[in-house]
Amino acid sequence: MAGETTGRLIGHFQNIAEEQHGTGWSELWDNGESDLWDRGIPSPALTDIVAERRDLLSPVDANGVRKKALVPGCGKGHDAIMLALHGFDAWGLEISETAVSTAERYASEQMQSPSPENFARAEVGSGIEPGSVRFIQGDFFEQDWKVNLLGEAVKFDLIYDYTFLCALHPNMRCMWAKRMAELLKPGGLLICLEFPLWKDLKSPGPPWGLQGVYWDLLARGGDGLIEDGQGERPFPAMEHVQFVCELNHKPARSFKQGRGEDLLSLWRRL
Numbered sequence: 001m002a003g004e005t006t007g008r009l010i011g012h013f014q015n016i017a018e019e020q021h022g023t024g025w026s027e028l029w030d031n032g033e034s035d036l037w038d039r040g041i042p043s044p045a046l047t048d049i050v051a052e053r054r055d056l057l058s059p060v061d062a063n064g065v066r067k068k069a070l071v072p073g074c075g076k077g078h079d080a081i082m083l084a085l086h087g088f089d090a091w092g093l094e095i096s097e098t099a100v101s102t103a104e105r106y107a108s109e110q111m112q113s114p115s116p117e118n119f120a121r122a123e124v125g126s127g128i129e130p131g132s133v134r135f136i137q138g139d140f141f142e143q144d145w146k147v148n149l150l151g152e153a154v155k156f157d158l159i160y161d162y163t164f165l166c167a168l169h170p171n172m173r174c175m176w177a178k179r180m181a182e183l184l185k186p187g188g189l190l191i192c193l194e195f196p197l198w199k200d201l202k203s204p205g206p207p208w209g210l211q212g213v214y215w216d217l218l219a220r221g222g223d224g225l226i227e228d229g230q231g232e233r234p235f236p237a238m239e240h241v242q243f244v245c246e247l248n249h250k251p252a253r254s255f256k257q258g259r260g261e262d263l264l265s266l267w268r269r270l
């Protein structure tokens with residue numbers, strides 16, 4: 001989502017009512033326009049941290065049970081597939097049925113014969129036992145898909161967000177944070193590749209500029225609507241804070257669309 005392609009996305013959503021944005025994304029998939037955002041490979045920053053920080057991101061728990069990872073708004077499934085290839089049981093969630101069938105086809109190729117971009121350089125041939133990857137059609141904000149999938153009680157160990165928050169209308173940000181907290185088990189990790197940090201907060205989206213927004217939502221418990229100046233806003237009540245930031249760094253590798261500004265942040269669910 002950079003350059004003239006962002007103009008196409010902004011134009012597409014300009015006349016679509018906020019509550020119809022999910023349908024707007026499905027239309028783009030059905031019209032074969034996923035090239036507007038698809039990067040063609042998993043996030044290098046996520047691949048590197050999964051490979052290098054097994055202490056933080058082991059794919060199995062203390063009992064040897066595979067951890068459950070979710071990628072909401074997973075698109076073609078690059079990141080969900082990479083997590084499965086690293087031993088997680090991964091689910092990709094998509095509002096678009098076309099996206100789900102595209103991801104399923106792509107995953108069956110990649111799980112058989114993974115492209116090298118699924119691994120950090122030092123890892124190639126390291127013999128990791130893969131987990132599973134599955135794709136589900138559903139709306140992130142709705143309950144049904146999660147209840148059908150895992151039941152009420154079971155939650156995810158890890159959730160990854162890249163270009164999902166920036167695809168949502170700013171009024172949905174608060175709900176995004178609330179839903180992330182609901183879906184993760186206590187102690188679980190939300191990993192965000194923060195993008196686009198170069199874009200003015202007042203410019204139209206998608207992608208919507210997110211400089212300072214993750215921090216506001218997750219560390220401060222705010223509503224993520226910081227366009228008018230964070231300094232003047234009252235502090236939200238402490239019960240809105242459900243995450244603690246464990247790591248926030250500029251990754252050695254990321255996509256060129258991040259213009260060198262992407263940050264990788266890890267948030268532990270309290």
Ligand SMILES: C[S@@+](CC[C@H](N)C(=O)[O-])C[C@H]1O[C@@H](n2cnc3c(N)ncnc32)[C@H](O)[C@@H]1O
Binds near residue numbers: 026037073162163
């Ligand atoms: C900008 S794309 C990013 C896709 C993917 N993360 C990637 O990097 O290629 C945003 C994706 O979120 C999906 N999406 C939008 N709203 C959604 C919702 N409420 N629930 C689930 N998926 C949604 C869209 O269909 C679209 O594929």
